[in-house]
Amino acid sequence: MLDLVDEKFVIEGGCRLTGSITVNGAKNAALPVMAACILTKGASRIRSIPKLTDVEIMGRILECLGLSVKHLEDGSLEMGTVDTTKVTAPYELVNEMRGSICVLGPLLARRNAAMVALPGGCVIGQRPIDLHLKGLRAMGAEIDLKDGYVVAYATRLRGTEIYLGGAHGSTVLGTCNVLMAATLAEGTTVIEAAAREPEVQNLAEFLVKAGAKISGVGTNRIVIEGVKELKPVDCQIIPDRIEAGTLMVAGAVTNGDVTVENIRPDHLSAVVDKLREVGVNVTLGRDSCRVRGGRMTASVITTLAYPGIPTDLQPQLMSLLSIAEGTSVITEKVFPDRFMHIAELNRMGANIQKEGPSAIVHGVPYLSGAKVMASDLRAAASLVVAGLAARGTTEVRSIFHLDRGYEHLEERLTGIGAKIKREADTKEY
Numbered sequence: 001m002l003d004l005v006d007e008k009f010v011i012e013g014g015c016r017l018t019g020s021i022t023v024n025g026a027k028n029a030a031l032p033v034m035a036a037c038i039l040t041k042g043a044s045r046i047r048s049i050p051k052l053t054d055v056e057i058m059g060r061i062l063e064c065l066g067l068s069v070k071h072l073e074d075g076s077l078e079m080g081t082v083d084t085t086k087v088t089a090p091y092e093l094v095n096e097m098r099g100s101i102c103v104l105g106p107l108l109a110r111r112n113a114a115m116v117a118l119p120g121g122c123v124i125g126q127r128p129i130d131l132h133l134k135g136l137r138a139m140g141a142e143i144d145l146k147d148g149y150v151v152a153y154a155t156r157l158r159g160t161e162i163y164l165g166g167a168h169g170s171t172v173l174g175t176c177n178v179l180m181a182a183t184l185a186e187g188t189t190v191i192e193a194a195a196r197e198p199e200v201q202n203l204a205e206f207l208v209k210a211g212a213k214i215s216g217v218g219t220n221r222i223v224i225e226g227v228k229e230l231k232p233v234d235c236q237i238i239p240d241r242i243e244a245g246t247l248m249v250a251g252a253v254t255n256g257d258v259t260v261e262n263i264r265p266d267h268l269s270a271v272v273d274k275l276r277e278v279g280v281n282v283t284l285g286r287d288s289c290r291v292r293g294g295r296m297t298a299s300v301i302t303t304l305a306y307p308g309i310p311t312d313l314q315p316q317l318m319s320l321l322s323i324a325e326g327t328s329v330i331t332e333k334v335f336p337d338r339f340m341h342i343a344e345l346n347r348m349g350a351n352i353q354k355e356g357p358s359a360i361v362h363g364v365p366y367l368s369g370a371k372v373m374a375s376d377l378r379a380a381a382s383l384v385v386a387g388l389a390a391r392g393t394t395e396v397r398s399i400f401h402l403d404r405g406y407e408h409l410e411e412r413l414t415g416i417g418a419k420i421k422r423e424a425d426t427k428e429y
């Protein structure tokens, strides 16, 4: 018999969440900013880095690429290049975390070569990188796919005009890759259909501080004038808007009264608007928001690139709408197959059907605790939210997915009244 030890959350549902909870730095901003340290001479300091598995893995990839990665006592990271000869990001690490593809652009720009394992598909659907490669090729990089690796060379990248829109809109990490590569390219690069996400803006802020010449950040047209070198930087990671949204939903579904601290309200406009529309009482402060539950009614949700409703909150909003009165329709425009959580929510008594890239959510009066399995990070978050709202006990298995994007979530939710325990999960075969 083989025993595999994993962890699970055991959640006693039905506890009303009340009190204040603080949002951490954004994972999806931290990862590209860490990769950008390949570009700078000397050691940079990155503040408000969240303590997450994905950040840990990115640190290990960067160590493989010749960077020193030091965790400082105040929670920031100090990173700088010590060896510029390394250009290989190995499959074993890249496969753990697809965000690591954003080392490709900086490696090409600073070291003229890169060998980065091709990230595979994943449960939220296909994760192609054709747009990343198209952008870098347009700048003069020679790129081949060999033995599961992207093998790329460029003696000096050249600025050019690049259209980065794809079948599902702009690409966040594709924009990050081209943006980083362009900072050290010869001449001017124009990225059309650029991603506008706050995480891209945070990266651009780092690069500009380092001496890059960038305009149009936050719009669909970013213009980068190449410079010869970039200097080290002291920079701050923005608060995680997806964690903020998850906590707001958790407050709402438990009919709670929760103040979510350390947020950027301007990054959450679409989410706040939607929550108010379904009946959640949201009061915005300068860098916080108070969420009070109430009677929730059905809605139509379409995930879109920023400033639309983020795909990374779709599963959590589905949990919320599963107990809202009436029939909701949720359409995924970013990752049309990101629906693995439906079957698990239905095991808890939800009534949700998948119809192509949409989910039809018939609201039920309540969810019931059950044993459920997390398939990915945000699916895990949606099941935790559902477990908090449900009657009875929910066990969410494969909680390592959740740890990729939420730091000690069970402890922080316990602090505002949730009953959650992390336990070993021994599976017997």
Ligand code: EPZ
Pocket: 028, 029, 031, 098, 099, 124, 126, 127, 128, 129, 130, 131, 132, 133, 166, 167, 168, 169, 170, 171, 172, 173, 174, 199, 310, 311, 312, 334, 335, 336, 377, 378, 405
């Ligand atoms: C980032 O992934 C995030 N990851 C994802 O968060 C997030 O869901 C996604 O952006 C969308 O907001 C990180 O920042 C580390 P995309 P990314 O390229 O950049 C298609 C989470 O849970 N596409 O913007 O990889 C793609 O298939 C994670 O925290 C191409 O067709 O996503 C998708 O349909 C999951 N060709 C759409 O574009 C390409 O070359 C948007 O993907 C690239 C993408």
